[in-house]
Every structure is written in C-alpha cells, then in structure tokens.
Amino acid sequence: MVCPRFLAETDKSGPQGSSGTKPETNAPKGGFGPTYRPADSEQLEKILTSYYGADKTGSRVGNGGLADAVRYEKSTGEFLSPAGHEQKAIEVSKRLNDFVRNADNQPPGKYPYTQRDIDFARELIGDIESALYK
Amino acid sequence: MRFINNGFNEFLSWLESLRFFSTHEVEGLLAPLGGASGVVENSLYISAYEILGCALVEKFPSVIIKEFLVANEKQLGANPSQLYYFVESIVDHSVVRGVKSESLIEVAPADYKPFLSKRFASS
Numbered sequence: 546m547v548c549p550r551f552l553a554e555t556d557k558s559g560p561q562g563s564s565g566t567k568p569e570t571n572a573p574k575g576g577f578g579p580t581y582r583p584a585d586s587e588q589l590e591k592i593l594t595s596y597y598g599a600d601k602t603g604s605r606v607g608n609g610g611l612a613d614a615v616r617y618e619k620s621t622g623e624f625l626s627p628a629g630h631e632q633k634a635i636e637v638s639k640r641l642n643d644f645v646r647n648a649d650n651q652p653p654g655k656y657p658y659t660q661r662d663i664d665f666a667r668e669l670i671g672d673i674e675s676a677l678y679k
Numbered sequence: 680m681r682f683i684n685n686g687f688n689e690f691l692s693w694l695e696s697l698r699f700f701s702t703h704e705v706e707g708l709l710a711p712l713g714g715a716s717g718v719v720e721n722s723l724y725i726s727a728y729e730i731l732g733c734a735l736v737e738k739f740p741s742v743i744i745k746e747f748l749v750a751n752e753k754q755l756g757a758n759p760s761q762l763y764y765f766v767e768s769i770v771d772h773s774v775v776r777g778v779k780s781e782s783l784i785e786v787a788p789a790d791y792k793p794f795l796s797k798r799f800a801s802s
Binding site for chain 2: 594598599600605627632633636637639640
C-alpha cells in the first residue's frame with residue numbers, strides 16, 4: 546500500500562520537494578496545519594516533539610503535525626496508530642492550554658514564555674480543535 | 680501518591696523492576712506532566728509514555744533498546760491504544776540518533792509493525 550504522505554511545504558530541498566508538494570489522493574481534507582518552527586522555550590519544544598515527532602520534519606500526512614493525522618484518520622477512516630490519534634490530540638491540547646494559561650500568569654515576554662511561543666501554542670490549539678470538532 | 684489507573688502505575692513499577700529507571704528518575708521525567716499522579720489525574724498517559732520512551736533511548740545504547748523490545752514484546756503489546764506511543768517514541772528518538780528504523784520495527788510488537796512501518800517509511 547502506498548504511504549499517504551508528502552513533503553512538508555517548508556522542505557524544498559529533496560527531489561520530491563523540488564517537484565512540488567502535491568498531496569496524494571487520500572490526503573486529509575480541509576487544509577493542513579502549521580508547519581513546525583522551533584520554540585523559544587524548552588517547555589513548548591517538548592510539546593512540539595509530541596506534536597511533530599522527534600525529527601520534527603519527518604514525512605507523515607499533511608504538514609507532519611498531530612492535527613493533520615487526526616484529519617487524515619477522519620477523512621479516510623484509516624487509523625495511523627492502533628486506536629487513532631484523537632486521544633493523543635486531546636492530551637496535547639491540554640498541555641498546550643496549560644502552557645498558555647501559565648504564560649497568561651507571567652509578565653509579558655518573560656522567559657520562557659515569549660509572545661512568539663504563546664502565539665504558536667494558540668495556533669496549534671486552534672488547529673487541534675479544528676481537526677477534532679469541525 | 681500513585682493511583683491505580685489503566686495499568687499505568689503497573690507499567691511504571693514494571694519499568695522500575697527492570698532497573699531501567701528508579702522511582703525518583705521516573706518522577707523527574709514526568710515532572711512536566713505533574714509527576715505520575717499528575718499523569719493519572721489529567722489523563723496524560725500517551726504523553727507520559729512518549730516521554731518515557733524518549734528517556735529510555737537517551738539513557739541506553741541502541742543494542743540494549745533492541746534487546747528490551749525483543750524480550751518484552753508481549754508486555755509492550757498489551758495496551759496498544761497507549762503503549763503503541765511508547766514504542767513509537769523509542770523508534771522516533773532512535774532514528775534521530777541515526778538508528779535504522781527497520782532494525783527496531785522488526786522486533787516491535789507485531790500489531791504495531793504496520794503503523795510503525797508507515798510512520799517511518801522514509802527513515
């Protein structure tokens with residue numbers, strides 16, 4: 546069976562990337578989540594490892610993020626793990642919400658809670674909610 | 680304090696009995712999730728298993744990791760909805776360290792192999 550994957554939009558270096566990022570026929574519907582970008586804080590980076598995997602830019606569905614795995618499973622009915630990725634998405638959403646809540650209790654811009662990290666965490670929370678509930 | 684929940688605490692005890700981690704080390708690893716009790720309280724089992732899988736790879740050489748997978752296929756396959764992510768994390772972090780994914784997937788629990796093969800198809 547053909548692996549339902551394509552390169553992330555940011556990876557244009559390889560032969561596949563240079564030929565474009567055309568998704569295969571059973572790619573997730575409804576667009577793709579944000580591509581990985583490094584976090585300023587170790588706390589968020591650990592959550593991103595769960596969201597994108599240790600290699601961060603590995604070849605998976607969509608842009609390689611957890612929400613894209615959920616979208617793929619919902620649109621195709623094919624699980625990418627024994628029980629699918631919904632429960633993992635719920636857990637990671639909790640961790641991201643905790644990160645944002647902790648950041649809200651800090652003075653603006655205080656390390657380790659940079660605005661850039663907070664914005665990215667919020668973007669990923671929205672991405673997960675979009676994948677789970679829309 | 681630890682609660683009995685979904686086999687998670689039994690898994691921690693088992694891991695500690697194999698002398699891979701001490702109780703103190705496990706608590707430190709799970710501190711970002713509120714420790715073992717925080718994992719149970721907030722149902723963060725998958726995240727915890729991923730952290731422990733990563734820690735195993737960081738602490739031990741790949742040959743030990745492979746022996747661990749070979750020797751414990753039955754235990755690691757017992758709770759696939761959660762323990763899959765422990766094994767996936769082991770493979771994921773091993774690949775980042777230059778280990779060929781195939782060498783680990785071939786000794787992973789049989790039910791996990793199709794998912795792992797797809798996940799690490801190009802690694």
